[in-house]
């Protein structure tokens with residue numbers, strides 16, 4: 001495929017990711033965007049749970065299968081390697097947009113903080129979570145993580161170096177600060193409904209399983225002993241849980 005087309009494809013994928021990422025803040029936080037985690041017509045409890053389980057499963061399967069080295073090898077045997085990350089980002093973002101669009105609210109209250117100061121503090125923690133997610137992507141390599149380095153280097157006929165193993169900034173505190181940021185953003189809310197809690201519980205379980213049994217397995221294989229030492233020294237997701 002023409003390098004300029006691959007470049008445009010990667011830029012479009014990145015723009016769709018930006019929309020999906022920004023929308024996620026409003027979706028989970030219940031503000032600004034037209035459809036949020038607690039808005040819309042409420043179906044029966046069974047329909048809501050079934051639909052939401054399918055939606056989250058689509059995202060989890062896409063995200064986990066496409067991140068595996070075997071899938072990447074297959075993909076790059078057919079398409080340009082420069083397109084691999086952008087395709088991953090594009091399909092992840094589309095899976096997220098599908099969640100926002102089809103999510104079924106369950107508005108039964110689990111907790112509601114009436115104290116204004118506590119609510120503001122929780123909203124502050126919520127935004128801090130999203131900031132941690134965004135900043136952490138730059139601590140690894142934002143441009144490589146979202147496929148921009150690959151499409152740019154491809155356009156310039158340059159090889160993209162393999163991603164570097166980072167243990168800097170927040171990666172000194174935990175091994176998975178991006179996931180920590182998501183968990184903070186999903187749990188910190190002044191109003192927790194059953195629908196929001198369902199989303200948060202399922203994503204929390206998925207994050208811990210995917211990180212421990214998929215991502216870290218690959219990282220140990222490719223980085224080797226240095227990653228094992230890192231695992232021994234730095235906690236996985238919850239800070240200060242390792243001596």
Ligand SMILES: C[S@@+](CC[C@H](N)C(=O)[O-])C[C@H]1O[C@@H](n2cnc3c(N)ncnc32)[C@H](O)[C@@H]1O
Pocket residue numbers: 136140145163164165166167171175176177178179180211215219
């Ligand atoms: C969506 S990012 C999430 C990274 C990490 N799990 C986190 O929560 O911060 C996934 C990519 O980051 C890479 N990655 C994970 N830990 C890394 C590290 N310490 N240095 C460089 N890349 C890393 C993985 O190989 C994978 O390609």
